[in-house]
Amino acid sequence: MAELPDEFPLPGLPEQVQIYEVGPRDGLQAEKEIVDTRTKIEFIRGLRQTGLTAIEATSFVSPRWVPQLADAAEVLAGIGSADGIRHPVLVPNQIGMDRALAAGATEIAIFVSATERFAHENLDTTVDGAIELAAPVVRQAAEAGIGVRGYVSMCFGDPWEGRVPIGQVLDVVRRLADLGCRTISLGDTIGVATPGHVQALLEAIGGTGIGMDRLALHFHDTYGQALANVLSGLRCGVTEYDASAGGIGGCPFARSATGNLATEDLVWMLNGLGIEHGIDLDRLVQLSGWMAGKLGRPSPSRVVTALYQEAAADQLF
């Protein structure tokens, strides 16, 4: 099957995209199973070997909130650095920032919410409060020459509030852009986006003068819509997409266990569209199959399900 899919470009789509791998952070933080530090390091080193160049490594959120990633400093020390590969880490506040810097982080990501209710439930603050919490961290990073990514949760729907008005998302995105976030990742935290909604939001953001080159799209596949939504994002000119190797992870507030868009499913579509991404799909499938074994459950990725079972017995990793 290595010669498939056929390559059929669609006119008007980008020639190249950046895949931003969130498996080690967004994936593992939402898995019930707590993975040991050594396995995390092997996983991240394996991801590097697939050609991925942006791999979010861990989170310096309080271990009381996210015990899955309590070993953030050890993971960062264990993976070291690799030429041409970025390893951003998530930081929630000043304490997290201090820990991240002490651990040698060279790029960070902060997170805020587009809805009041999720800001309250997940961050114990308000929409404004979350942005105010992030502001000094972003400024400090800028002074240290450290790139900052800003995540916005609940950009399409909220499990409590339902519909999320586009104007509300726009306001938060604009504030993160003004703060100096290099990239702003629009999160469909509960997976309810559909392709027209994606286009409407992107057009509205574009209308404020924020370029598509400053945006990333972060889809969850809860209702199977993630790839159709990526296609919509590609048509609008967005060139950065978050995905999780093997589809690991999810949102504890979403209704189902199906979480992040699987990197493999995204790579398959990009291969078909002839869009460059630099990733070796076969290696990635092998790695995700191995990781699914560590997590003790089948991978939710369709591509991993289809290809791993027939893969060569000798592991690449």
Added chain:
Amino acid sequence: MAELPDEFPLPGLPEQVQIYEVGPRDGLQAEKEIVDTRTKIEFIRGLRQTGLTAIEATSFVSPRWVPQLADAAEVLAGIGSADGIRHPVLVPNQIGMDRALAAGATEIAIFVSATERFAHENLDTTVDGAIELAAPVVRQAAEAGIGVRGYVSMCFGDPWEGRVPIGQVLDVVRRLADLGCRTISLGDTIGVATPGHVQALLEAIGGTGIGMDRLALHFHDTYGQALANVLSGLRCGVTEYDASAGGIGGCPFARSATGNLATEDLVWMLNGLGIEHGIDLDRLVQLSGWMAGKLGRPSPSRVVTALYQEAAADQLF
């Protein structure tokens, strides 16, 4: 979650589509579990109550080939007819046609292959041979005023031949159109299509003068691409889509157990796009959850996975 997804139409898409339900036939014929006749009848009656208007009921293929559907005549007798609902049945040849007519079929579907190797492996004939086998059946149906749908397998890739040239598909589609098939369903039997490939094939078919209103698209979700491919089909103006309730079934020749596009996942996207289809998603999810229980395994549909587990305990069916 009933108020989600938000409705955001995309300019240029059809306002309404026909969903052609293939679960009772294409789904059940590929399941290992042989479902009893009573359950099949309950399933089809349940599907009718969801608002579906085209439900392929069974297949008059030889029971030696497809033991799962050996009870075709009993199923057709058991479901009877219902106002405004079509129940096509699959017929492979003259013997199947005679059995179908004797059982009271009022609409049929025939099938051919776009590739020589699949024609050989699945039908024990050639591409030409399959069309010659179908020709008298189609003519007989036309004389009896019975509508005929033509399925073309392996329109995008073939597990043995790999890439399938568009010209090869075009030739088969044209011959089915000339024979008098009312609708021609383009099958991605092994799930390897991607959105650019879909557009390229549809544009090529359109170039021969065959209208998009004579086409249906039949995607498998083996690599997670089915909905992105539907989106591509919608942009090209195709208004009929095959799907299987709960995503049951698959192709025994494909690499994985993930088979047909789940009707629920399709309905979710159409709801978001504001495209009319007439189906009650909640009822369908309940029915598919019930059917997954009968099949003894979880539904591969993302929407069923997400919504069934929290559904009201009292069954609608």
